Amino acid sequence: MARKIIIDTDPGIDDILALLLAFSAQPEEVQVLLVSLTFGNIEVKSCLRNVVSMFHIIEREMKWRADHGLPEGFGALRAHPPVVAVGAEDPLEDQKMLADYFHGFDGLGGIHSSHPHLTPSETWDHLFDPSADSNGIQSVPTGNPAAHQSFVPSKRPAHEEILRILRENEAGEVTLVAVGPMTNLALAAAADPETFLRAKEVVVMGGAIHVPGNVTPMGEFNAYADAVAAARVMALTSPSPASTVPPTSDATKLPAYPASLSKALTLRLFPLDLTLRHNLTRGEFRAAITAKLEKGSPLAEWVSAFMAHAFQTIESMHPGHDGDAAELSLHDPLCVWYALTADDAGWVPSKQSPEDIRVETTGQWTRGMCVVDQRSRHPVDGEVESANDHGLWLSSRAGNRVWRMDGSPVEATFGHILMQRILA
Template identity: 75%
Template sequence: MAKKIIIDTDPGIDDILALLLALSATPEEVEVLLISLTFGNIEVRNCLRNVVSMFHILEREMLWRRDNGRPEGFGALRASKPIVAVGAEDPLEDQKMLADYFHGKDGLGGIHASHPHLTPMQAWEHLFDPTPGDDGIQAVQTGGAIDEHLFTPSKKPAHEEILRALRENEPDTVTLVAVGPLTNLALAAAQDPETFLRVKEVVVMGGTVNEPGNVTPMGEFNAYADAVAAARVFALTSPNPQTTLPPTTSVRLPPYPKTLSRPLTLRLFPLDITLRHNLSRGAFRKTVSPLVDAGSPLAEWVSAFMAHTFRTLERLHPGQVGDDAELSLHDPVCVWYALTAEDSHWAASDTSPEDIRIETQGQWTRGMCVVDRRSRHPVEGDEESSSDHGLWLSRRAGNRILRMHSSPAETTFGQIILQKLFG
């Protein structure tokens, strides 16, 4: 039976590669129920333009492949149109931070200006604008032309569409892959925690434990961009979520109920594992350049924003030169796990599940994954004491995070994703 997944994302270069990887699967492998969008790498409306552009390119690509006697591919997409929903524009608290310094202002290296023929006209934007009395996706499905597209636009906020998908499917059948800031997830969990806990597991790209951060010395971008949201989602893994909820002055989200039916299963893919999955410029060029010359719309589109990516890597990192420049495939690794979770080579750390908490208030440590490295005896109580400030030692408190440590394809993942996308 096909795995059912939701992808919560902020596209973004590696986010687009992650989406393409999911949609390139067969219908027997996966059904993408929903693509929910959040701010993050760029503003959320630019994320939406990038996703719509992706579907526009895929329509052209499958036509080109058919006309040239090639397998169309993207069977999961042809079998089932995902819903696309627009979500959070801002973090729950703190000043918004974007990663446009890496991804470009539009998220794809300026492609909409440099290659306007690859971007659809913006007549589609109204399909996502809320309308009073509108129940969401049904109203836009009757519009005639929209049926020609490969996706179904929603006028509902993304967090409501996440809850809708979880209500409409049996418990423990939907995996939620979150590869941006966790704002949409935090909003969904606050609105209806029990429905949110129907999810099979949440797969999170975020944080770093033993590696340096990528936006501050301690902070990975997704955890840093909305640390409060990450802390709230992580808290649902605790036997007592109140013990790890972040201190906050926000009145926007309520605390969780004192009793919940079960804890959340959360698999964390921090920089510690994602930095070991890379795609080199040389491997990319060898595979994709002949397809650009042959007229592939997808190859032309991906080549345009990947050229920007490799130039940026050269500028930011010593040693990233020429064909040896490598893009870390942070977000695609999480989708690859969702597609191949039964592979026994996927493994969590020996210490999992771990009490990993997100720092939300530190001047220099916002977004840091905090773990207790002390050698201390655990205790049974659930009352804070002078010897256990923060309830780090209590068996009935703290988070329970499955920190992923190894994968089936650390050295070959770049080739795998090229094969999946381009055949």
């Protein structure tokens, strides 16, 4: 039976690779119910343009393959076109930070300017405009050349679509894969925490535990970009969410969670500690894509354009990582691969899991830092702070319970698997 997933994303170069990986799967492997968009790598409107462009390219690629007697591929997409919904434009609190310094001003290395023939005209823009129609999801009329057949646009905010899908499916059936800032998830959880807890699990790309951050010495981008949202979602893993949820401020204006909830959230964290061990080198990429490029594949041309920017940026940022050795870390695709293959025994959590991992929300230099208690202390059986346990770090009845993933079955081969899947 196909795994049902929601992908919450801020496309972004590796986000697009993650989406291509999901949609290139077989229909019996996965059903992507929703692509919910958030700010993050770039502004959310640019994220929407990148996703629509991706569907446009996939449609062209499938036609090109059919014209050349090749299998169309993208079975998961053809079987189940996803809903696409636009979500958060800003973090819950703090100044917005984007990652356009890496992904380019449009999120894909300037591709919409450098390769305009690969970008669809923006006749689709009104399909997501809530002021045009308050009824939410609309069907895409068959035969309309301006409409895409591979997705269903929604006029509802992304967090409302997340809740709708969780209500309409059996509890424990839908996995949420969050590969951007967790603002949409935090909004959904605040609006209806019990419905949010119907998710089978939440798979999160974010955080840095025992390695440096990638935007500050301690902060990984997704956790840093909306630290309050990350902290609020992680708090739902706690037996007592109030013990770790950050204080509600006037800026956030989100309600506190109820004092008691029916269950705790299962959250699997894929931090930099793990994702940085899954890479694609320029040499591997060129070997995989050259033949497709020479034959005229629209997808190969599109992916090559933004990957060229990625490798050039990596060379400029990391001395010694140049030429064929330049490598892109596959942060977001790894989370999607887990969602497709979660039953593989090669997926290994840390020996300490579930761990009390909390996100710093107020530190001057440590915003977005994932904090763990590394002291050797006896646990305390209590729910009240004391001089011996400020913050309830030692309590068996408080603190978060995060499954930190620490090993995968594809560490040495994932770049090859990714390219083989996308280009098959």
